Amino acid sequence: MSGSFRKRVAAIVTEYRHNSHAEVIVGRLLGGLGYRPRVEVVSLYTDQVPANDMSRDEAARRGIPICATIRDAIRADHCSEPIDGVVIIGEHGDYPVNEKEQMMYPRRRFLEETLAALDELDLAVPIFSDKHLACDYDDAVWMYEQMKARGIPFMGGSSIPHCDYVPNFEPQRLHSLREAIVISSGGLEGYGIHAMEVLQSLTERRKGGETGVSAIRLLRGTEAEVWAAMDRGEWPEDLMLQALRAIPGLPEAHPRELEPTPALFAIEYADGTKGWIVQFQRLVEQWSFAFRHDGERVTAALCDSDLDRPFAHFERLTRMIEAFIINGREPFPSERTLLTTGMICAAMDSLFVRKRVETPWLHMVYE
Template identity: 70%
Template sequence: MNKAARKRIAAIVTEYRFNSHAEVIVGRLLAAFDYIPQVEVAALYTDQVPDNDMSREAAARYGIPIYKTIREAIRAEQSGGPVDGVVIIGEHGNYPTNSKGQIEYPRRRFMEETLAALDELSLVVPIFSDKHLAYRYTDAVWMYEQLKRRNIPFFGGSSIPHTDHEPPFDRRRLQTLQEIVVISSGGLECYGFHAMEVLQSLVEQRDGAESGLRSIQLIEGAGGAAWEAMDRGEWSEELMLQALHSFPGLPEAHPRELEPEPALFLLEYLDGTKGAIIQFKRLVEQWGFAFRNKEQQIFAARCLSGEERPFHHFERLTRMIEAFLITGIQPFRMERTLLTTGMICAAMDSLHEGRRLETPELHISYR
């Protein structure tokens, strides 16, 4: 595409360093990783500049102004005037962790300052925001309502729901989904959100409109509580084993012998659909799932995310971001991102309070 015809965007990030989400997304928009971008990064704002910062060198190489404020980055006065779209990446950086175990990334502040700058200019442009909306659900609702009120096209969430599945399956089988188990790993909040997105991207395809979540519980692994819940029939051992069969090279032993203390998320939807996320510490490094439909058929697959550089799943996400910024067409309903944000926030509340929580605030309907 002719550079003069490209949409011009502002990148608003927490930090831009090696292997950060800013590097693997914005870096691609700057032609790193052998990527050919379709938009132009016209302005950059970095909230923090660590010792291993890459933004200054990249900006100097491509002649991109780094602005001191988000308002100035949206106005982009040094590079041709107001931008045509915004990419917000509030992931990574040195931010506090609260008593619930949530990293207090400044995603609401980034959105607030972005919207204020657009309002000053009477502009409506597409906005992408990486991962969940906020660590406080009330902030997420505020962000959702502000975007809707302004009719701003919005695309949010993570890279993992958009990966290919191995083995592939007929997605029409999801229409009668009744129960699902998602395999996950890593940190409870940051990687648990990826698992929530995998789960919701599948569950929302069942027949009828999504009506939302009735309850959620997050159980820590101490003492093997997740396995005890399995023994009580609260989630499906069969679905877990089927899901793990899609991961090559795993040991023959039962996972409870290999991982005695995984974490467990238990979710119940308003229509009775049941979900579980089993989150291991060492056994796997990707996401996978197995679901049972009302015909009692079981389908299982692994999400083909790249475990090492160049992290090919971020190439798929970056292509989607560019298509969205160019067309303004949302790849899915933003209610999914609101719901998955609420799910991970409620899960962390459940862990903090040590009990199952009813979730009337997550009775979110969409098709």
């Protein structure tokens, strides 16, 4: 597609600088990082402009206006035709952190102002919003319901669930999944949501579909608390070790010898399925998983994400975003994004109150 035949997109971002999500997604849609876009970014709103901002130079080079408000970016009055889609990147930037250690990105505000402008134009175009919906689950539910009420196709989440599995396996194995563990790294919320989405992209494919989550516990690794829980049989050591073996280049030693204080997310599904995330700070840089199925069989694989530029897993995500905007079809259930948002919010609640949190509001059913 080229010229006037390409779908027109408004981009709404927190900040646009080197290696930000705005650069590796919107930057690709602008033709950067060796990417050939199939849609056309026609307007750009940046909430913050850091010292290393790239947006002004990129916009000037592409002849795209930097808009003073989200409303202006959505209206795109300089275009002869209305926009066909919206890409929201509410990730990175200088924002406050709340008492639960959650970064308070303005994702609800971004969507609220986007919907208000679309309403003015009587438009209902596809919207992509990066990562989870909000740090507050009530906000997330509002966002989800507002888009559903308008008939707006929605795609959210991150790049990691869409990576290739190494080794690949037959999806039918997931139909009998009853236990799964995901290996993760980094910050509890910001990177934990990637692992939540990997976990949910696996568990939702079990026979009968998704029935929701009944309880969540997040243990921060202090004084070997996570390893003590493993020794008590509260989470499966064998699944963790098989998931770690899927990551190349790791030391041979047991991870408890290499990292004494990981974090552990424990997820109890309403149908009895169990999920865990073991989140390390230094041991790993990628995501992997292992799950038990067909009785005692175990399948393990790496989520093959890149560690260096140009981050090919973001190219795959960008291709998915483009296809979504062009055809208006959600590539996976939007309920996944709502559920994983609720899961990470409940996990941070659990950390704050230092106990297991029951989550009847997450008894969410979808295919």
